[in-house]
Amino acid sequence: MKLKIYSLVAAAALTITLQSGCKKDFLEKQPFNQVTADVAFTTAAGAEKLMAGAYGGMYNDYHIWDYMVNGDVMADNAYAGGDNPANIQIDLFTTNSTNGNVGRDWSGLYSNIKNANEVLENVPNIQDPALDASGRRNQILGEASTLRAYFYFHLVRLYGGVPLVLKSPTSLEEMQKSRSSVDEVYAQIIKDLEFALPNVRATAANKGIITKGIVNALLAKVYASKPNVDWTKVQQYADATINGGYSLMGSFDQLFDGAHKNNSESIWEMQYDGWGGPNGRGNWMTGVIVGTGWKRFCTPTNDLIAAFDAEGDAIRKNSSVSFKNISTEGWSDDYWTKSNYPFINKYRNDDLANSYIIRLADIKLLKAEALNELSASGWSAAAAVVNEIRRRVNLGVTPAGDQASMRLAIEKERRLELAFEGHRWFDLLRTNRAIPVMNAQKNGSGTNLNYNISAAKLLFPIPQAELDRNPNIR
Numbered sequence: 001m002k003l004k005i006y007s008l009v010a011a012a013a014l015t016i017t018l019q020s021g022c023k024k025d026f027l028e029k030q031p032f033n034q035v036t037a038d039v040a041f042t043t044a045a046g047a048e049k050l051m052a053g054a055y056g057g058m059y060n061d062y063h064i065w066d067y068m069v070n071g072d073v074m075a076d077n078a079y080a081g082g083d084n085p086a087n088i089q090i091d092l093f094t095t096n097s098t099n100g101n102v103g104r105d106w107s108g109l110y111s112n113i114k115n116a117n118e119v120l121e122n123v124p125n126i127q128d129p130a131l132d133a134s135g136r137r138n139q140i141l142g143e144a145s146t147l148r149a150y151f152y153f154h155l156v157r158l159y160g161g162v163p164l165v166l167k168s169p170t171s172l173e174e175m176q177k178s179r180s181s182v183d184e185v186y187a188q189i190i191k192d193l194e195f196a197l198p199n200v201r202a203t204a205a206n207k208g209i210i211t212k213g214i215v216n217a218l219l220a221k222v223y224a225s226k227p228n229v230d231w232t233k234v235q236q237y238a239d240a241t242i243n244g245g246y247s248l249m250g251s252f253d254q255l256f257d258g259a260h261k262n263n264s265e266s267i268w269e270m271q272y273d274g275w276g277g278p279n280g281r282g283n284w285m286t287g288v289i290v291g292t293g294w295k296r297f298c299t300p301t302n303d304l305i306a307a308f309d310a311e312g313d314a315i316r317k318n319s320s321v322s323f324k325n326i327s328t329e330g331w332s333d334d335y336w337t338k339s340n341y342p343f344i345n346k347y348r349n350d351d352l353a354n355s356y357i358i359r360l361a362d363i364k365l366l367k368a369e370a371l372n373e374l375s376a377s378g379w380s381a382a383a384a385v386v387n388e389i390r391r392r393v394n395l396g397v398t399p400a401g402d403q404a405s406m407r408l409a410i411e412k413e414r415r416l417e418l419a420f421e422g423h424r425w426f427d428l429l430r431t432n433r434a435i436p437v438m439n440a441q442k443n444g445s446g447t448n449l450n451y452n453i454s455a456a457k458l459l460f461p462i463p464q465a466e467l468d469r470n471p472n473i474r
Contacts, residue, residue: 044130047123051140054115054147055208059281062108062154064270064355066101068285070158071422073298075434076441078344078420079335081299082288093438093457103463105158112151113165119144121168142199143210146218149192153222156185157426160459163473164188178472186226193219203245207262207269214268216240217358220366225430231370238367241267246360252393253319255359258349268357275351282351289344292324295331300342302335302444304419313416315393320419321345335443344420356421361389365414372406379406386413407431434458 041050072078073091080091086100095102123131123140131137155162162185163177180188197215204211220237223230247264254260262269275282289298300321308317322345326338336342347353368385371378379402386409387397400409414427428434434453441449462473 041122041126042128043126044128044134044136047119047126047128047131047137047140050119050122051143054112054119054144057112057115058147058270060108060111062105062112064283065285065288066105066108067154067422068298068420069101070105071425072420075425075428076301076437077304077415077424078298079301080297081333082295082297084297087297093451093453095460097461097464097467099460099463102460103465105460106155106463106466109151109155110165113148116144116148116151117165117167120148138199139201142196142215145192145196146200146210146215149189149196149222150218152185152189152192153218153225156182156189157225157429158460159462161185163470176470176472182227186222189222190219193222205262206271207266208271210268213241213244213246214358216244217267217363220363221358224366224369225426229373229430231373235367235370235374238363238370241363242360242367248360248364248388248392250392252315255356256319256346256348256353258353261354265360266356267359267363269359270355270357272352272354283347283353283355284351285355286347286350286353290322290348291343292326292329295329295333296343298344298420299333299335300344300419301441303441304415305342307412308416311395311412311416313393313395316416316419319345322348346420359421361417362414362421362423364389365410365417368410369407372403372410376403379403382406382410386410389413389417429458 041047068078069080069087069090073080073087080087086102089095089099090101120141123137123144126137131140152162152164161179161181164180164185165177166188169175193215196210197212197219200210200212200215202212216237220234220241223233223237246267249255249260249263249265255263255265261271270283272281272283273279289296305317305321308314308321321342323340323342326341329338332338333341347355364385368382371385372382379400383398383400383406386400386406390396390398390413398406398409398413400406411427411431411433415424418424425434428437435455435458438451438453441451443449466473
């Protein structure tokens with residue numbers, strides 16, 4: 001059987017110039033598990049090769065870098081920093097269809113979807129009894145379905161309605177699909193995750209492999225993010241995740257010290273073994289957000305530092321941000337003095353540092369939201385969850401005493417707990433708080449930053465290369 005290969009965005013990807021500034025371009029590396037069109041897959045080993053390709057495709061610019069720009073720089077946690085014009089546009093809400101990140105993220109995510117679709121199309125046809133004797137065929141299909149759902153989850157939150165590509169296009173018409181509605185995309189995401197849940201393995205020591213905990217956590221996040229939020233489903237899947245054998249780490253800082261990879265709190269985690277490791281997967285993010293010598297990317301904001309200080313949250317502040325005297329450096333900054341300049345501290349372990357996609361504190365706080373929203377008196381039960389998160393970092397109980405104040409308390413807790421993990425912007429979007437929060441942003445001197453955003457600025461535009469290629473996508 002020949003592997004079905006297609007590329008919805010190949011033409012667009014070739015035309016996108018990566019505006020990388022000083023940072024290293026991860027896409028220069030040859031994929032370690034690249035699949036070619038003339039390879040036949042007829043065995044269980046071939047199915048595993050396809051699945052490895054779907055996982056390996058995640059080690060691209062989007063998943064190891066742009067998710068933070070989109071999740072934290074676009075929000076109030078970080079300034080763009082550095083000299084990358086695409087990042088700066090995203091930071092200032094001046095992004096247009098020719099922005100390099102906008103095109104790169106679109107093509108990267110659709111390339112990921114292509115890889116997942118190739119698994120879903122080809123593995124059912126592999127005639128190897130070993131796949132069924134072990135139950136591995138269904139596991140693989142569940143893993144690929146989860147990945148496809150995850151990639152579409154990012155696309156729909158970034159761009160709104162997007163084309164749903166669920167099989168290899170066989171004609172120009174199929175390659176030039178129109179945009180599905182936001183509701184249709186979410187329906188497909190949920191369908192994929194519901195298929196995956198009974199099929200994937202229960203646990204895995206390597207937290208990069210899809211398990212039931214990951215699927216449950218994604219379902220909780222999806223139901224909290226779709227336009228018509230279903231808080232009952234959020235609580236259902238959050239509880240299923242929490243009861244899946246995970247536990248909070250006793251020390252917040254141990255989450256990021258590099259010595260506790262795949263820990264008890266980790267649900268889904270990007271795996272790095274260094275550029276010299278067996279897979280050659282190094283997390284170069286540490287090199288572009290930490291240290292001095294040239295102006296680094298993703299600079300913590302004055303507003304975030306003020307939020308840590310106002311809460312007396314020294315533990316999470318020190319684990320998340322480090323300050324350095326860089327007075328001897330030749331570059332300047334619009335927001336900070338060089339005598340006490342902040343750098344992100346969560347990715348400090350050179351290129352071996354893993355990064356979290358989902359961890360338990362995220363899901364516990366999502367459960368707190370569900371409890372608060374399901375009844376007017378739910379704030380009390382929500383407080384118990386929030387206080388569990390706060391106790392770990394030696395903070396007192398939340399002062400929130402009603403439903404409205406608990407909403408803001410959970411929002412603040414998520415911000416301080418999950419800073420620089422790519423969640424903040426999407427939290428602001430799903431709670432309809434992005435516009436008021438961003439338009440209230442001030443610099444360290446108290447001067448309004450005048451983002452002046454409206455609903456039209458909340459989503460990325462469709463990339464120009466895709467608009468040129470597909471006349472049906474407008």
